[in-house]
Amino acid sequence: MVKNEKIAGFIGKKTLRLASLLVLVCFASFMLIQYSPIDPVRAYIGEMPVTPEHKAQLEEYWGVNTPPQEKFLNWAGDIIKGDFGTSLIYRMPVINVIKERFTASLVLMGISWLFAGFLGFVLGIVAGAKQGTWVDKAIKIYCYALAAAPTFWLALVFLMIFSVYLGWFPIGLSVPIGVTADNVTFFDWVQRLILPALTLSLLDVAKIAMFTREKLIEVLSSDYVLFAKARGEKGMDVVLRHGIRNVALPAITLQFLGFSELFGGTVLVEQVFSYPGIGQAAVAAGLRSDVPLLLGIVIFSALFVFFGNLIADIIYEFVDPRIKQQEASI
Amino acid sequence: MSTAVVTVNRGLFRGLNLRQKTLLIIGSTSLLLLAIVISSVFLEGESLQTDFGSKNLAPSLEHPFGTDWMGRDMFIRTLEGLGLSILVGGFASTISTVLTVILGLLSSAGRSADAFVSWLVDLFLSIPHLLLIILISIGMGGGATGVIIGVALTHWPSLTRVVRAEIKQLKTQEYIHISRNLGRSKWWIATKHILPHLVPQILLGTILMFPHAILHEASVTFLGFGLSPHEPAIGIILSESMRYLSAGYWWLAFFPGLSLLIVVLAFDIIGENLGKLMNPKNAHE
Amino acid sequence: MGDKVEISTKNELMTAFKAVAGNKRKTEALLNVEDLSLSFTQYASGLRQTELKVISNLSLQAYKGEILAVVGSSGSGKSLLAHAILGILPSNAKLDGKIEYDGEELTQARKEEVRGNEIALIPQATTYLDPLMKISSQVIGCVERKNEGLMRKLQREVFQRYNLRPEVERMLPHELSGGMTRRVLVSTAVISSSELIIADEPTPGLDEKTLNETLSYFKGMADRGCAVILITHDIEAALKISHKIAVFYAGTVLEVANVEDFKNNGENLRHPYTRALWNALPQNRFQAIKGHQPMQDEVTDGCIFYERCSKKKALCSQGIPQLKQVNGGMVRCNNAA
Numbered sequence: 001m002v003k004n005e006k007i008a009g010f011i012g013k014k015t016l017r018l019a020s021l022l023v024l025v026c027f028a029s030f031m032l033i034q035y036s037p038i039d040p041v042r043a044y045i046g047e048m049p050v051t052p053e054h055k056a057q058l059e060e061y062w063g064v065n066t067p068p069q070e071k072f073l074n075w076a077g078d079i080i081k082g083d084f085g086t087s088l089i090y091r092m093p094v095i096n097v098i099k100e101r102f103t104a105s106l107v108l109m110g111i112s113w114l115f116a117g118f119l120g121f122v123l124g125i126v127a128g129a130k131q132g133t134w135v136d137k138a139i140k141i142y143c144y145a146l147a148a149a150p151t152f153w154l155a156l157v158f159l160m161i162f163s164v165y166l167g168w169f170p171i172g173l174s175v176p177i178g179v180t181a182d183n184v185t186f187f188d189w190v191q192r193l194i195l196p197a198l199t200l201s202l203l204d205v206a207k208i209a210m211f212t213r214e215k216l217i218e219v220l221s222s223d224y225v226l227f228a229k230a231r232g233e234k235g236m237d238v239v240l241r242h243g244i245r246n247v248a249l250p251a252i253t254l255q256f257l258g259f260s261e262l263f264g265g266t267v268l269v270e271q272v273f274s275y276p277g278i279g280q281a282a283v284a285a286g287l288r289s290d291v292p293l294l295l296g297i298v299i300f301s302a303l304f305v306f307f308g309n310l311i312a313d314i315i316y317e318f319v320d321p322r323i324k325q326q327e328a329s330i
Numbered sequence: 331m332s333t334a335v336v337t338v339n340r341g342l343f344r345g346l347n348l349r350q351k352t353l354l355i356i357g358s359t360s361l362l363l364l365a366i367v368i369s370s371v372f373l374e375g376e377s378l379q380t381d382f383g384s385k386n387l388a389p390s391l392e393h394p395f396g397t398d399w400m401g402r403d404m405f406i407r408t409l410e411g412l413g414l415s416i417l418v419g420g421f422a423s424t425i426s427t428v429l430t431v432i433l434g435l436l437s438s439a440g441r442s443a444d445a446f447v448s449w450l451v452d453l454f455l456s457i458p459h460l461l462l463i464i465l466i467s468i469g470m471g472g473g474a475t476g477v478i479i480g481v482a483l484t485h486w487p488s489l490t491r492v493v494r495a496e497i498k499q500l501k502t503q504e505y506i507h508i509s510r511n512l513g514r515s516k517w518w519i520a521t522k523h524i525l526p527h528l529v530p531q532i533l534l535g536t537i538l539m540f541p542h543a544i545l546h547e548a549s550v551t552f553l554g555f556g557l558s559p560h561e562p563a564i565g566i567i568l569s570e571s572m573r574y575l576s577a578g579y580w581w582l583a584f585f586p587g588l589s590l591l592i593v594v595l596a597f598d599i600i601g602e603n604l605g606k607l608m609n610p611k612n613a614h615e
Numbered sequence: 616m617g618d619k620v621e622i623s624t625k626n627e628l629m630t631a632f633k634a635v636a637g638n639k640r641k642t643e644a645l646l647n648v649e650d651l652s653l654s655f656t657q658y659a660s661g662l663r664q665t666e667l668k669v670i671s672n673l674s675l676q677a678y679k680g681e682i683l684a685v686v687g688s689s690g691s692g693k694s695l696l697a698h699a700i701l702g703i704l705p706s707n708a709k710l711d712g713k714i715e716y717d718g719e720e721l722t723q724a725r726k727e728e729v730r731g732n733e734i735a736l737i738p739q740a741t742t743y744l745d746p747l748m749k750i751s752s753q754v755i756g757c758v759e760r761k762n763e764g765l766m767r768k769l770q771r772e773v774f775q776r777y778n779l780r781p782e783v784e785r786m787l788p789h790e791l792s793g794g795m796t797r798r799v800l801v802s803t804a805v806i807s808s809s810e811l812i813i814a815d816e817p818t819p820g821l822d823e824k825t826l827n828e829t830l831s832y833f834k835g836m837a838d839r840g841c842a843v844i845l846i847t848h849d850i851e852a853a854l855k856i857s858h859k860i861a862v863f864y865a866g867t868v869l870e871v872a873n874v875e876d877f878k879n880n881g882e883n884l885r886h887p888y889t890r891a892l893w894n895a896l897p898q899n900r901f902q903a904i905k906g907h908q909p910m911q912d913e914v915t916d917g918c919i920f921y922e923r924c925s926k927k928k929a930l931c932s933q934g935i936p937q938l939k940q941v942n943g944g945m946v947r948c949n950n951a952a
Contacts, residue, residue, distance in 0.1 A: 024453055032469035148594040150545055152552045153568060153587030160580050221705070227743040230701045231803065232731025233757045241757060245747045264460035268549055272572070283553050286464045298465060302456050321747060321787050349662035607662050 010317060018306055025302045026076055026295075033291050034068050079299070085292035089284055094296040097281060102300060105270070105277030109262050111197045116204030117255045123205065124212020125247070129239045131217055139209065146206035151265050155199045155272035162195060169195055196273045200265050204258065211254050215247045222246075253315050259308030263301055352603045359596045363416065366593065370413020373406055389581050396581035399574065408586045410562035412593055418478055419544035419597075425482035426489070426543070427536045433486065434493040434528065435520050438501065447494065454487045463550050477556030481547050489535040493528055500524055530608055538601040541594040548590060564590045643718070644676035645842040646700070646811055651712035653692075653699055653866075666709075669695055670866045671919075673712070674938055674945070677811060677842040682833060683871075684845045684853035686892075687863030691908060693846045694739075696863075697813045701736055702726030716811070731756065735809035739816040741796045744788040751784035754802050766806070773802045777832070794825045801832050812836055813844045818852050830856045850892060859944075862889045865908045865919045871945040885946035887924050918949070926950050 066074075078085065084094035127139040146154075163169045169191055216239070219225060225242055233241065267279030274280070278297060285293040389396045395404035437447040454462065462484050467476035500506065500523075509519050551557045551565025559566055564586050571582035653670035669692040677683045687693050698704050700714060702723050714721040716729060730736075744753055754773070755766045774783065777798040783791070791799060797817065804812050814833060818826055834856050837843050847853050853860060854877055862870045870886040877884065881893035891904040906923040909915060917932035918924070924931065928949060936949045 021452070021456055025456060028453065029457075029465055032465060036469040037471045144595060144598065145591065148541065148545075148598060149591045150548055150552075150564075150568075150587055150594075152549060153583065153590065156568060156572065156575070156583045156587065160575055160583065164575055164578060164580070223738065223740070223742040224745045226698070226703050227736065227738050228745070228757075229703045230698075230730055230736040230738075231756050231807070232727075234727065237757050242745050242748070246745070260455070260458045263458035264549075267458075267460050268553070271553055282461060282464065286468055287554050289468075294465070294468070298457060298461060301458050301461055305456055305458060321789060347664055348658065349664065352662050 007318075010314075014310060014313070021302065021306065022299065025299060026079065027072065029295055029298050030072050030075060031068070033295065034071070084296040084299075087285070087293040088290040089288050089293070090281075090290075094292050097293060098278065098296050098300055101276065101278040101281045104275070105266055105279060108193060108196055108200065108270070108275060108277055109266050111193070112200035112204060112265075113255065113258075113262060115197070116201035117208055117252070119201070120205040120208030121212050121248075121251055123209040124251070125216055125239065125244060127209065128213040128216030128220065128247075129236070129243065131213075131220075136213075139213070143206040143210050146203060147210075149203070151199070151203055151268040152272050154203065155196070155269050158195055158199050159272060192273070192275060196266075196269045196275045199273075200262070200269050203265055204262065207258065207261075208251060208255060212247055212251050215250055216243050219243050219246045249315060249320050253312045256308045256312040256315070260305045263304060349607075352606055356600055356603050356607075359600050363593065363596055363600075366409060366412050367416050370410045373410055373413075389585070395585040396579070398570070398579075398582055404567075404581065404585060407562045407567055408564070408589050411564040411567055411586060412589055414561065414563050415544045415548060415590065416540075416593065418481065418547045419540045421478065422482040422485060422543040422547070423536050423539040426485035426539055427532060429483075429486040430489045430493055430535070431525075431528075431532065433490050434497060434532075435525070437490075437494050438497045438520050438524055439516055444494070447490065451487045451490055451494075454484060459484060460546065460549060463546055464553070464555060467550065467555055472555060474557045474561070477547060477550050480550065481543050484546075485539050485543055489532070489539065492535065493532065496528060496531060497524055500527055534601060534605055534608065537597060537604065540597040540601075544590070544594055544597070643678075644715075645679050645717060646677040646844070647713075647715040648676070648696075648700070649674050649713040649715075651696075651699065651710070651714065653695055653704070653711075654709050655705075656707045656709065668866065670699070672935060672938075672947075673867050675861045675868050675871060677844050679810070679842050680837055680840050681858040682837045682843040682845055682856055683859045683861060684847060684850075684857035685861045685863050685868070686847060686850045686853050688908065689848045691863060692866050693848075693863055694815050697736060697815050697844070697846055700726075700813065701730045701734060703730075731809075732807055733809055734811045734813065735804035735807045737800050737804045737812065737814040737817055739819070741788050741791065743800070744796070746788055748787070749784065750786050750788070750791070750799055753788075754799060754806060756803070756807075769806055770802070773806050776805075777802055793820065794828075797821065797825065797829055798832075801829070805836070809841070811842045811844070813846065815846045816848070817845070818847060818849055826852060827855075851896065862886065862892065864888055867919060867947070868945075869920065869947050873944055876942075876944065883942065885941050885944055885951045886920075886948045887926055887950070888920050891923075918947075 075085075082095065084098070086092065087094050087097050090097050123139050123143075127136045130136045219242060220238065225238055228238055228242055263279070266277060267282055269275065270277045270279035271283055278300075281293065282297045282301075284290065285297060393403050393405060395408055397403055398407070433447045433450070437444040457465070463477070463480040465480075466483055467480035470476040470479045506519060506523055509523060514522075548563070548565040548568075551563045552569045553565075554569065557563045557566060559570075567586045568583055571579070571586075574582055651670055651673040652668065654666050654668040657665050657667050659665055673696065675683065675685070685693055685696065695704070699708075699710055700721070702721075704710065716725070716734070719725065721729075726734075744750075751767070751770060754770050755763070758766050770784075771781070774781070779795065779798055779802070783795060783799070788796070800817070804814075812833075817829055817833075821829060830852060833843050833845060837856075837858075845853060845857060850860075854874060857874055860872050860874060860877070861868045862872070870884070870889045872884055872889060875883070877893060881890055881899070884890045884893060888904075894900045894902045895904065904923060909919060909922065915921065917934060918927075918936050921927055921931050930949050936947045938945055938947050939951060941951050
């Protein structure tokens, strides 16, 4: 009974939170763009020659002369209906662009996320278990250096090594705008995926490895590990029996909390490798003042981050028995 | 029975105790960063000197980082770029710290003010950081100003969270209750009792903010927002280098990026060692 | 130089003592701790390195079939004594002195061999149980697969003996009540068939009934021939079941008294501090002694109790008093005779 009430309360709280967050994000980013010097009509016209009548028509369409509040309500109303407007640079509905691009990015981010999580966890466990030895030091240096490395630079270095020097992958990975994923063969797809995924995951490894290391060291100096040692458990036994068990959940939680950084990383990596994902679209939208697309991406990325945090919260509240223990002792 | 014991370290810092070793690391790293900033100020404008007689040279003794397609020395360009990065990072961290202090004090003022602060933190953390910087910099009209404002306005949330938690904990302390019962105003308590406790935390937080700010500035510049192409920013240098990658001019990207990595690492090292000095609980590990 | 001479004469004394008691195997100590000192290297603010001495010149013996209570106030470093014997001190600890187990020097390697099967620790709280591991796996411990069935049978027997329902096996630590936690922790020692059992503060926060029950477990262990070291701050609980009481003060043992010495107004007690402790008991005069224990970083040249002692002499401030055999007990006091 109590459990069901808790779940209902949790769902209620999170739904409310999501709704208020979306309203806020929409409002704040809309107003930010509204008062910026961007002229949507100019952005739309670009280099095209237009007649004054056509221009007036466009101004009408973009609501240049409507007051901001009304414009926001119109826009928000459309969004609730699922209409995010039309992308200026791709000349198609924003929602379609996002659907296609986000799918591509999700594949990239998903692979990197899993790989980084696994590798980072293993490295962290090894470093923590061998604390103070040269293995630990090597892993620590590796992590520090990776955490300090600019994402796009690492991407460039990989491009230079694997594409230019070794020639394993094509340099111009880009697909011209307008060519959809359907026209690309599976092999092309995989070939375009490997380097970006590798770059993205290597950067992510550092954070999760350092965290796992710290947590493991914490666990290894806990009372229960002390007791396990007092009972004759040794070295690797302790790490395998108690370490991994107690570090896994916090590490997984951290991975879910990292969605925001993962997204930032993917923007840079996609740019270097010309990977046709949401990050590249965001940069293009920003550089070429494609306001509807940019706002759409902002909303969806906020949803993405929210989703990651939500899973982390679920693990925290419902899966980890230690939380119940703390609640009981209060 | 408290006696100072000198333990002998093996390796690089033979004969120094941990305190001396830590201070030495902080000192030498700061010196490196200072040297970069000073030399970049003195080199102002040097990087624009073109010499078409020595285009696209690989690294040599004369040009340690090589030259670009206009014969500009990459070492000088990199130095200037790093100086710019550090200055932008410093500016952004300072603004973010000021915001943190203001919001931290605000959150100690009362329940609704605290709710507002935590709401603002959540809002800023809800959008991926890089995207938020892009959004703000466009909102501010783009260009160098846009990027700098974007970076400066987005680095406070995590430090504010730490400070808020710290304030909450401080407020349960006995002497704050006593002060309140003595009729001290909220402002008096905030500035006289709470702020002094937070100063070391905030200083450390500022230093640890530097690397993030620097990397974000470089990233956004690399993507093409902000700084104009003839500014010697690392982001610009690297984004230019992309056009020459297939020609095999690897040094155009390699050294500037590596230097940026070293600068970022230097700030991390300073921050970490200062943290150790301030909170030595786990130093013997 | 002087130290060395002293130790060697003391060793001679010990050998002589052993020779006298030699033929009575039972009277030979299972655990013999001599002149144990423990210090930690620490870093204060600004990374100034300091050395913190928590145990100094501590000596005690534990015998088979006997309960030795180590009594001292909370936070005085008693638990560290247990950790030192088991070799589970943190890496910044420095240990000096001698520990012998069953007549053999207990080196770190030997400690790692005997802990868990010859020497068992009963820890003080539920934090010593892995929060994410089933109780049965924790009680059984890390065993080879082929022995698992046997151990499980043994564990069920032990649980039955301590009145733990079978479903407790599958619980996680946070699901246990205080009394159940206590019994589970005791089970971990019993299942190991250890000869020396060190119980670290096993009684705080227990109600009268659970307290007596827990104490009876230790009595049972001693009756089966184990040597039990009961580390506690609760002198009354210790008096109920112990054979000997070691009085722990500021990192050292000032006196080892027989439990009978605490009867008859405590006039047989050897050390002024023990007498003060006795006086402080509610059923006696309920009189607390003035002052406080010296802090761990305070420097003292003489007797560690000097500042608070009512019988101090000039001699007491110069050098630590020798450990003396008085009236069937041990004491570190210049006044005792």
